[in-house]
Amino acid sequence: MKMRKVMLRSACAAVGAGALAWLAIAAGVGHGPADASAMKAIADEGPGYAIEDFGYPNADKILAERGITLKRGDGHIMLADCGSATDLMEIWSRANEKICFRVSGNTGYLTMEIPAVFAVKGNSYSAQVDMKTGTEQKTFDVNKNAWTPVGESADEQGRDFMLMEIRTSK
16 A cells, blocks of 8 residues: 555656646747747758769869869779889879879769870770860860870870870779
8 A cells, every 4th residue: 555655646647747848848948939939940941951063072182282173073082102012003294293193983084184194004904085175175085905096105296285184994
């Protein structure tokens, strides 16, 4: 019997506390409609969305250190240290000497601006490079695992060409 009284008192106290809490929330405990709109505005903001823009990571640092403008890509063609691995694609430029790229995946693309490119050494991937001189654009197929003359080396007038894009496929 004594245990029953203790349980009944505890249950009544819990119900009473719950009722008081519910009343306090419903009444707003002194907070008016301004607080509700502030809470709604914060809730509507929510977390932002992560949108991939395919911008090349650390492009500003690479431009400052190496004079190469790397713009956008799918992550399958990445700048590499020329001595770091085999099967790298090599870009030869009068402005920047040798620049190497590691290629992965089934397909890849990278847009950039590398001036005065005159040769590309392909790797085990099929590749094409888009180049520009003035308003004229040319696409060159790059030989697998061999040197391909591009830009001024392949131009009858010997004009400087800027490398604009690399596309690769397995």
